[in-house]
Amino acid sequence: MASAGAGRPVDKGGFPVGQWTPELLADAISSIDTNRAGVDLRTVQLWFQENDKGISADNIRWLARIFGCGDPEASGAWQVELSAANRRLVAKRRKKKAGRQSQFRSAETIEEAVAGNAPANTPAVVAKRNGRRFNLATKTEALFGSQSSMALPLVVFTGACALGLISFTLNIHSVVFSPESGTSKQVGFLWAPNWTITFLAVLPLYLALVIDLLRCWKEEWRPRLVAISDPAFPSVGWEYRLAAASYAFWATFLITVIVASGYNWTATHLIPLLIGDPGSWAVDWGRIAIVRPELISVPSAIAFTGLVFLFNGFTAYLFFAGHVFLHLMKHDYIDLVKGLDGGFSQVSVPEIEDISLSLMQGIFRCTSLGVVITILMKLQSSYLQSDYVNLIEWLVADFRSPFGDHESVVRESASRGTAPGFYYSFFCLLAIVGTFANASIRIRWILMRVDGSRFRRRHFVPWVLMNGAMGLLVISYFLIGVLPGSIFFLLFSLVLTGYLLSKPAPTWRQESQ
Numbered sequence: 001m002a003s004a005g006a007g008r009p010v011d012k013g014g015f016p017v018g019q020w021t022p023e024l025l026a027d028a029i030s031s032i033d034t035n036r037a038g039v040d041l042r043t044v045q046l047w048f049q050e051n052d053k054g055i056s057a058d059n060i061r062w063l064a065r066i067f068g069c070g071d072p073e074a075s076g077a078w079q080v081e082l083s084a085a086n087r088r089l090v091a092k093r094r095k096k097k098a099g100r101q102s103q104f105r106s107a108e109t110i111e112e113a114v115a116g117n118a119p120a121n122t123p124a125v126v127a128k129r130n131g132r133r134f135n136l137a138t139k140t141e142a143l144f145g146s147q148s149s150m151a152l153p154l155v156v157f158t159g160a161c162a163l164g165l166i167s168f169t170l171n172i173h174s175v176v177f178s179p180e181s182g183t184s185k186q187v188g189f190l191w192a193p194n195w196t197i198t199f200l201a202v203l204p205l206y207l208a209l210v211i212d213l214l215r216c217w218k219e220e221w222r223p224r225l226v227a228i229s230d231p232a233f234p235s236v237g238w239e240y241r242l243a244a245a246s247y248a249f250w251a252t253f254l255i256t257v258i259v260a261s262g263y264n265w266t267a268t269h270l271i272p273l274l275i276g277d278p279g280s281w282a283v284d285w286g287r288i289a290i291v292r293p294e295l296i297s298v299p300s301a302i303a304f305t306g307l308v309f310l311f312n313g314f315t316a317y318l319f320f321a322g323h324v325f326l327h328l329m330k331h332d333y334i335d336l337v338k339g340l341d342g343g344f345s346q347v348s349v350p351e352i353e354d355i356s357l358s359l360m361q362g363i364f365r366c367t368s369l370g371v372v373i374t375i376l377m378k379l380q381s382s383y384l385q386s387d388y389v390n391l392i393e394w395l396v397a398d399f400r401s402p403f404g405d406h407e408s409v410v411r412e413s414a415s416r417g418t419a420p421g422f423y424y425s426f427f428c429l430l431a432i433v434g435t436f437a438n439a440s441i442r443i444r445w446i447l448m449r450v451d452g453s454r455f456r457r458r459h460f461v462p463w464v465l466m467n468g469a470m471g472l473l474v475i476s477y478f479l480i481g482v483l484p485g486s487i488f489f490l491l492f493s494l495v496l497t498g499y500l501l502s503k504p505a506p507t508w509r510q511e512s513q
Contacts, residue, residue, distance in 0.1 A: 159199070193379055222332065277290065278291070323432070367436040
């Protein structure tokens with residue numbers, strides 16, 4: 001571009017009057033009003049030589065302004081192109097350096113091997129040893145990053161269907177339990193929304209949304225942020241970030257599979273079935289063999305409940321692993337935008353804003369479905385504590401409670417026992433809402449740093465809708481079984497959430513055309 005004279009004055013024919021020389025280019029950059037420091041002639045001379053040092057971010061900005069003839073839009077486009085070229089130069093330099101180091105290390109390893117004293121921790125040996133080590137984070141990402149994005153949701157859906165069919169064969173899909181004192185209750189497996197609706201509909205949809213969000217981030221949004229980022233502040237690669245979060249995936253696996261499912265099954269089902277006493281636990285499809293052994297045998301109940309909780313453990317891991325990916329994408333986004341170091345052009349600001357809103361809307365979709373799952377868990381637990389025959393009658397009574405007698409809707413029956421879903425759903429709610437709140441606060445802070453006034457004009461309404469819908473869902477969760485008529489509040493929250501789930505996020509390319 002210096003040889004072509006880009007940005008230099010033109011003659012009557014529209015051609016540049018001449019080429020750029022280091023002296024002319026240094027004078028032109030130093031004459032820019034906002035460039036108080038100017039530029040050293042020796043620095044510009046290095047640009048015209050074959051070297052691997054590249055150009056600093058500030059000088060790229062001034063150079064883009066010269067090539068763009070001071071036009072903001074043209075200067076922004078030139079800055080993007082020059083930054084990309086500089087980044088390619090940096091990558092090329094690193095590749096050369098890595099190649100030289102690899103050759104040196106390989107030669108050193110060969111010499112030591114010939115001498116018979118090859119070290120045990122050479123790079124080749126370490127890489128081979130790490131290759132044999134099971135990497136849970138990478139394996140999990142492979143599940144979410146499958147070429148067929150519907151493979152994982154279909155597996156969960158199919159597993160839920162299989163459990164429903166098994167419950168039919170065991171004759172516990174629909175069971176009415178009649179205690180000695182109190183009303184009869186429907187405790188069948190297919191009547192429990194936390195085992196049916198969750199695994200047949202909500203969880204597969206959640207997994208599909210996480211898969212799509214992860215694909216958009218890795219293949220579309222992240223590359224666009226990297227393209228406009230400052231090469232002087234290289235960002236951490238996604239693979240490195242994923243490897244650093246390996247402990248989070250292992251902790252999630254241990255908590256969901258070993259504790260939340262394995263220990264929970266042992267304490268609430270296995271031990272009561274073995275001793276023949278439900279204890280303080282409410283009688284449901286898993287413990288019905290204790291009071292009605294003619295319906296299902298204890299060994300069959302142990303096998304079926306173990307299979308259900310095993311399925312629950314691995315699906316719970318997939319659910320919370322999705323939240324780990326949400327945190328990783330959020331941290332990756334923040335680091336990339338911070339790497340711009342305030343160098344926001346008129347071209348990059350709208351793109352950053354729309355990527356930010358699209359990411360936040362994706363996080364909202366996933367976390368809102370997570371709250372819906374906790375609501376289903378508490379609905380089932382609250383019903384087990386009530387004096388109604390089945391869940392539908394309980395919901396209808398709650399719907400009619402504001403217009404008549406509603407004492408029995410919120411009254412808990414002491415003979416029903418404890419429902420563990422109350423506690424499990426509460427802790428899940430804390431983790432899910434924490435993920436959403438942290439992302440909402442930090443992404444909004446970054447957006448205000450980019451361009452606060454533009455954010456308030458263009459993205460204030462969708463941001464308020466997302467926060468409001470999440471707040472309504474949380475309030476609905478706490479009102480279930482406590483306030484008569486809470487079904488109205490819950491329905492309104494679900495309608496608003498469903499509207500936001502179906503509303504597509506804006507894209508920068510569509511708005512710029």
